[in-house]
């Protein structure tokens with residue numbers, strides 16, 4: 103007996119999928135020749151699965167940041183080479199001035215040359231209503247299925263920040279966002295990213 107048309111070519115049995123490769127008829131029985139379909143998990147699919155995501159604190163820090171820069175950061179965190187958090191987003195002139203005092207009238211090293219008034223930082227809210235910069239801190243890594251948190255010293259490491267910056271700048275480029283990394287500037291500011 104010949105089959106005119108084979109309509110179904112796959113069957114599921116015992117949680118396995120089979121491809122029907124032939125059919126035989128023996129008396130009243132239909133015997134299917136099958137091959138198991140093995141569903142392969144490709145490494146490509148695995149790499150698409152997000153590894154990291156922002157905490158609410160990081161999201162709150164970006165609340166007044168340019169939406170395009172937020173979009174880039176939210177995409178970048180998913181498969182970043184290291185986990186990172188947002189330590190600073192938009193600042194008022196007063197907040198910028200307070201930072202400017204560090205290493206001047208307040209203890210500690212200088213962290214900025216922008217006083218918030220004469221020299222404005224790109225963290226400050228611009229005429230479009232948004233701050234155009236964020237600072238990040240590499241805070242950990244997922245290794246062999248386990249999460250390891252970085253110490254402050256491990257996190258503020260220029261090498262790690264450079265690796266993350268390459269990842270962020272690539273995503274920014276794909277999305278048509280003109281993002282700059284502070285690590286490429288004369289006054290090296292490796293945790294800093296800003297949108298033009």
Ligand SMILES: [Zn+2]
Nearest residue numbers: 235236237294
């Ligand atoms: Zn900054």
